[in-house]
Amino acid sequence: MQFGVSVGSSGAPFGFGFSESPQSRDILESVEAAASLGVRVLELHPDFELLHPGSWNRETLDGLADLKSSFDLQYTVHTPFHFLELCSGAEQTRQASVDCLLRTMEKTETLEPLGYVVHLRDVDTRIVLNNPRHPDDVLDRALDTVVAQARKSVGQLQGTVAGERLWLENLKSTNRAIPLFELAEELDTGMCLDAGHALLNGEDPVDYYRRGQGRIRHIHFHDVIEDHGSMVDHQPLGTGVMPIKAFWDELQATDYAFSLVLEIGNMEAKKQSLQYLQDNGFLTSWA
Numbered sequence: 001m002q003f004g005v006s007v008g009s010s011g012a013p014f015g016f017g018f019s020e021s022p023q024s025r026d027i028l029e030s031v032e033a034a035a036s037l038g039v040r041v042l043e044l045h046p047d048f049e050l051l052h053p054g055s056w057n058r059e060t061l062d063g064l065a066d067l068k069s070s071f072d073l074q075y076t077v078h079t080p081f082h083f084l085e086l087c088s089g090a091e092q093t094r095q096a097s098v099d100c101l102l103r104t105m106e107k108t109e110t111l112e113p114l115g116y117v118v119h120l121r122d123v124d125t126r127i128v129l130n131n132p133r134h135p136d137d138v139l140d141r142a143l144d145t146v147v148a149q150a151r152k153s154v155g156q157l158q159g160t161v162a163g164e165r166l167w168l169e170n171l172k173s174t175n176r177a178i179p180l181f182e183l184a185e186e187l188d189t190g191m192c193l194d195a196g197h198a199l200l201n202g203e204d205p206v207d208y209y210r211r212g213q214g215r216i217r218h219i220h221f222h223d224v225i226e227d228h229g230s231m232v233d234h235q236p237l238g239t240g241v242m243p244i245k246a247f248w249d250e251l252q253a254t255d256y257a258f259s260l261v262l263e264i265g266n267m268e269a270k271k272q273s274l275q276y277l278q279d280n281g282f283l284t285s286w287a
Helices: 024-035 058-071 091-111 123-130 136-157 180-187 195-200 205-212 244-253 267-279
Strands: 002-006 041-044 074-078 116-118 166-169 190-194 216-221 223-227 230-235 259-262
Touching (some): 024 041, 024 058, 024 267, 041 259, 058 074, 074 259, 091 136, 123 136, 136 166, 136 180, 166 216, 180 190, 190 195, 190 205, 195 230, 205 244
Parallel strands (some): 002 259, 074 116, 116 166, 166 190, 190 216
Antiparallel strands (some): 223 230
16 A cells, blocks of 8 residues: 655645745645655645645746655645536536646646546535435436536546546535446546545445445545534544544455555644554554
């Protein structure tokens, strides 16, 4: 297994306390700090560029290449998803979203990442598929549109990156869910199993892994806790209800050889999770 952590997202759960106007050095410092944990896979988040234009510039890319060499790293890339809708029924929105991902891929291919995590939908599509006022036939037609647009978008991305390096991620469920397994099989792509999302959707992460074993090329791992009646993901390992031992045992039993990153909080939360894995015998070393 290729083991690592997620770093440098634009979202608060994975941020590193960047300044209001972050520069290239902020991103590079956060990546170097994560590399100093001793892991060998780091997941990069170029969606930071959408909120802070200009931050993913040539200086950033050159610096990431230098860090890759210095620390003997492998990168994975979580493609942008803020404000984007690869499944949008509005064709201009869908195409603009594809174009944004293609620009990201063209930039980051110089880093030779293992692969790219892809969110097929964001907030707008989720609202449509979850609208309780829509009758069943309307929701069914909406899902048909969403799947058709997803098929079109992934096909365009495959013109730049081979399907096995495109990892479609399971997201938090909607009333009408995108048939991810079927879509990945049809389009011959990889999958990213987010174990916490599976748990939030009422699915056993171990069962989900078994179902997708032939397609899963990347895993996001984190714990899920209950907080004031709600389930909250992306928490440090050992603090919640994630069946960590059962999941880890399944990975070992099936000789999982692909990448897994801890998609967890700030630096202290990452250290806490790494220590939990080591203390409980899941990793004798994370290097």
